[in-house]
Each structure stands twice: as structure tokens, then as C-alpha cells.
Amino acid sequence: RQIIAVVPAAGVGSRMQADKPKQYLRIYGKTILEHTVGALLSYPPVKRVILAVAENDPYLRRLPLARDSRIQIVSGGETRAESVLNGLKAIENPERIQVLVHDAARPCITHEDLDKLLRVTDENGAILALPAVDTIKTSDVRQQIIRTEDRNFIWLAQTPQFFRADVLLRALEQALAQGFNITDEASAMELAGFRPHLVTGRSDNIKVTRPEDLALAEFYLSQKNK
Numbered sequence: 001r002q003i004i005a006v007v008p009a010a011g012v013g014s015r016m017q018a019d020k021p022k023q024y025l026r027i028y029g030k031t032i033l034e035h036t037v038g039a040l041l042s043y044p045p046v047k048r049v050i051l052a053v054a055e056n057d058p059y060l061r062r063l064p065l066a067r068d069s070r071i072q073i074v075s076g077g078e079t080r081a082e083s084v085l086n087g088l089k090a091i092e093n094p095e096r097i098q099v100l101v102h103d104a105a106r107p108c109i110t111h112e113d114l115d116k117l118l119r120v121t122d123e124n125g126a127i128l129a130l131p132a133v134d135t136i137k138t139s140d141v142r143q144q145i146i147r148t149e150d151r152n153f154i155w156l157a158q159t160p161q162f163f164r165a166d167v168l169l170r171a172l173e174q175a176l177a178q179g180f181n182i183t184d185e186a187s188a189m190e191l192a193g194f195r196p197h198l199v200t201g202r203s204d205n206i207k208v209t210r211p212e213d214l215a216l217a218e219f220y221l222s223q224k225n226k
């Protein structure tokens, strides 16, 4: 079977407070995006990476990545979900393809984790996720607690998220048309009636989001390459 990775990389990364989007910050010798795409392309089942980048992005073209024949570049959208959708639309014969959707901002992904995801073969698909270790509170708009969740059933969704390309494409289109705020692929699948599997991931597969995450990601990358 054929696997394509779709990498949304069109965010501005406002929480990072840096002078450029976080995927273009350099850690451990390369940009975050190069670490992320490198981890995917060096994984043998992945034949191609579709990168969704902002239309006016001046950074990608400066990287050797931009000239790699295994990489296809599409325009990002206003939201992460629209960026992913643009990537999926670039896939020919989606009924024959499975996609790994992976955040540009998660450079520490391991091949072992990808192996675990690919073992799930039914059409519900699967995502990497971590069981919650903290106690989870739900708040009202004034930031006061209204409820404590049963953390035994709470998971933190990571990426990659793994689905049949045609099924995910339809689910995302439907969810966006209905106006849902979609922050990962699994939520679109859930809305379409599927029950994606939760595959236990690793705590080092962080999404680089805040300034303090840079040093942490750098440390994890150095451990991985030991």
C-alpha cells in the first residue's frame, strides 16, 4: 500500500514570539521543518511528503527541501484543517492511498511510533496520543472550574494521524462545511461517525509551541541521534 505524508506548515506560530514561524527556527543544526520532513522521508513506507505552506512564505525556498523531488508543495489555508485539506486534494487516486498527517512543529517523531500507527489497518484510522497524567478541569469563560473529568478516559492527541486519504478528505470537507472548529483530523472523522484508534505515543513527541519548547526539542533530538 502507498503512504503519503501531509504536513501542515502554514501557521504563523504566534505563541513562539519569534521573528519567523516556528517551523523555520533552527535547532540541533537544522530548521524544525527539516527535522520533521527528514524523519518522515527517511521512513521507508513514506514515498512522498505534501507540504502546505503559506502563500507568501519566503523561508521554504531557501531550504534544499524545496528542491527535493519527493516533496510537493501546496498552499496552506486560513486554518490547520484547511491546510490539510489542500494537501489531501493534491493526492491522485486517494482511494488507494493512506495518509499520515503530521504537524510541521513535531520534529521528534520516531520511526517506532510510525510503525505502531501503521499496524492499525481498519478504516477508522488511528492517531498517536498520550494518556493524561494531570487531572483535567473544564472551566467556564471566567476561568472557574465547572467540572473535573475522569482522567482515565482522557488522552492528549498528537500527530501523526493515520487515515485512508479518501475517507479523511470527505470527513474534513463535511466538518468544515458544517462550520466545526477542527483542530485535528480525528475530530473530523469522529463527526463523520468513525472511531479512530488511540495508539499510545511518546512524551518526547512534543509540538514545539512556546519558547521553552525549543531547548526541550533540541535535547530530544540529540538523544534520538545518539
Ligand code: C5P
Pocket: 007, 008, 009, 010, 011, 012, 023, 052, 076, 077, 078, 079, 080, 081, 083, 084, 103, 104, 105, 207, 209
Ligand atoms: O497552531 P498549531 O500549533 O496547532 O499548528 C499545528 C500545525 O498546523 C503547525 O505545523 C502549523 O504550521 C500548521 N498550520 C497550518 N495552517 C494554519 C495554521 C496552522 O498549516 N492556518
